[in-house]
Amino acid sequence: MEVGSAVSAVRSKRVLIGNEVRPAVVVIKDGKIHQILSGSNFSGDGGCEVLDVGDSVVMPGIVDCHVHVNEPGRTSWEGFWTATRAAAAGGVTTIVDMPLNSIPATTTLGHFHEKLREASGKCFVDTAFWGGVIPGNQLELRPMIHAGVAGFKCFLIHSGVEEFPHVTDCDLHAAMKQLQGTGSVLLFHAELDVQQTTEETGDPSQYSTFLRSRPDVMETEAIRTVTELCLQYQVRCHIVHLSSAKPLKLIQRARQAGAPLTVETTHHYLSLCAENIPAGATQFKCCPPIRGSNNREQLWSALKDGQIDMVVSDHSPCTPDLKKLDSGDFTQAWGGISSLQFGLPLFWSSASKRGFQLSDVARLLSQKTAQLCSLDNQKGSLCPGYDADLVVWDPEREFEIQEAGIHHKNKITPYLGFALRGAVCATILRGRLVYKDGSFSPEPLGKHLLIPQRNNPAQL
Template sequence: MELGETVSAVKSRRVLIGNEVCPAVIVIKDGKIHQILSDSKFSEDVGCEVLDVGNNVVMPGIVDCHVHVNEPGRTTWEGFWTATRAAAAGGVTTIVDMPLNSIPPTTTLSHFREKQQEATGKCFVDTAFWGGVIPGNQQELRPMIQAGVAGFKCFLIHSGVEEFPHVTDVDLHSAMKQLQGTGSVLLFHAELDLQQETKDTGDPSQYSTFLQSRPDVMEVEAVRMVTELCLQYKVRCHIVHLSSTKSLKLIQKAQQAGAPLTVETTHHYLSLCAEHIPAGATQFKCCPPIRGANNQEQLWSALKAGQIDMVVSDHSPCTPDLKKMDSGDFTQAWGGISSLQFGLPLFWSSARKRGFQLSDVVRLLSRKTAQLCSLDNQKGTLAPGYDADLVIWEPERTFQVEEGSIHHKNKLTPYLGTTLQGVVYATILRGQLVYREGSFCPEPLGKHLFIAQRKTQGQL
């Protein structure tokens, strides 16, 4: 079967159906899952193109709802062509592009149109788009919702780029009023600049110096603000890339009081810890920062207990010079980690040791992420009527992350040289074979996804 061809059926001895792994055949029609049959009930039609993947696991494709593609405007950092190839190679069949680091940012309807235009013909997987909330753009929010953005992202602290300023309390109240009744969601980078008196800054090449500059309390106080807003307006709110478990009690308390609040964490907080970051290794810098090993174990416990809803990459690449590898200065380096291609094996390598099952992988990396951006009626689930987006992989097999096998544009990542468990064999997008064993379909087959928002009250 050639790459790019339409697959009529996928057969495996290990198909994840609900919480069970069993032999099955997934029958595909018009890009959708038509039926899921046991081996005995499936009879091959003449000319039916069946892809038999043997003992490989077949699961719903990963939905990564936190990806910085940076195009247009910063295409030396990343772009739709390279990012979505990396996604396909990692079994990710849907990405949701963040509104910042591209120029212009996705903060107006016209900028959203520009982003779509730029992405056209370049996506190897399906792509949806977040909008952004910045000071003064509240009148743009409803037009962007009607045009199909997945929701909105804002920063409570400097974003790192001048064209995406952080919001104030006044901006947030204005935005919340616009979002009431729309069913849309507001995502928060939850750190507050508490303007603590900084002591002697310490050695900038030591990771501990950077970590001390972004303490847990910055996250805790930001989350406190979000929970209050969420309860006041009853607008769906979401905490992106939670790093500190000290915020979890606030989140739980708000949820118990009726706040429509969800929370994600990332592969780097679950896989990396502060104690093991070498001096000058600025490829490990991100915001909020990677914290200590005890905090990491608490994140895993919170995931297991259902206190954290999902896991994403927060793929945030840049050019190597911005990482200041020559000086090793953590205070000056760009904060962002590239991991889009390796999310599934990163998660599985650690999760399997902690008693997580394949069904947990689907829940945390596919189903809940699809739910966040209102794509759960077509993505993230293996069932009739859903898009035939499949990742076919070998959970037992290991591989080493090497520069030559990385498909995102800039190869710098803290995972270089790491051995991971779980090898993606093939990726199927709406019934079409887009990736197999290191090779891609000749042309990008991804579509743009526009979200039909679920109104909660009133009309847009």
């Protein structure tokens, strides 16, 4: 079957239906899942393109709701063409673009329209967009909601780029008042500057020096602020890239008290640990930092218990010079990890050893992420009426990450040379084959996803 062509049905001995894996045929009509037939007896209509994938697993396409595409303005770091090809190669059928590190940042209605123009004709998978909350832009929030942003992101600490300043308590209260009654969501980079009693010094090429500069207490105190705001305003709040297990009790207490609060962690916090990061290996730097192995196991336990809702890439690339690989200086290097293409095998390689099932993968990487950005009525589930977004993959097949097979723009990643389990064979987007065995559709088939306002606009 040609890459780019329409698929009428997908047959497999292993289709994830609800929580069960069984033989089935997913019948596709007009880009939607038409029906799911148990067993594999389906011959189709005359001229019907049935893709038989044997015993490869068929699952909902992955929804990665935390991706920095950086276009316009920093397209040398990444761009929609390269990012969405990497996504397609990784079984990701929907990404949600973060409001920074593009220039301009997506913090006004005008900037959002500029972002949409830049992304046009370049997306190999479907793409939704987060807006941003910065000091003084509160009156832009509702117009952006009406225009279709998925929600908003803010920083409680310096973001790393000047055009996306962090917010104060005063800014947060102003933003929360605007978001009340809209059904929208505010995402928090949850680290706060807390007074260090002693000035940290140490060898900047040692990872431990950087790790000491971003202690767990920075996350705990930031999350304390988030939980109080969430309870006060009853606006949906979400903590991005939780790295520390220490604030989990705080999060649980807030939820029990009625806070509409969700939390994500990332593939790097679940796959990597501080003890194994070599000196000068700045490709491992991200903020908040990768912590110790005990902390990592606590994150896995929290994921299993439902305390952490979802897992995302936080794909945050940059150009090689910004990683300071020559000097290996962790204090000066850009913080961000590129992993958009490898989220599914990274997760499965670790999760399968800890008793997670295929249904957990779909829940944590597709369903819950779609829910966060109000796409759960069309994305993230294998159900009739939903978009026919499917990933076909082999959970048993092992492969090694090599530079030649990386599709994002800059090939720097801490995962180079990693041997992983779970190879993506094909990706289907709204019934079209967009990726298969290393080949892509000849042209981008992705759409912009503008999120309809869920609440009555009169409430605005």
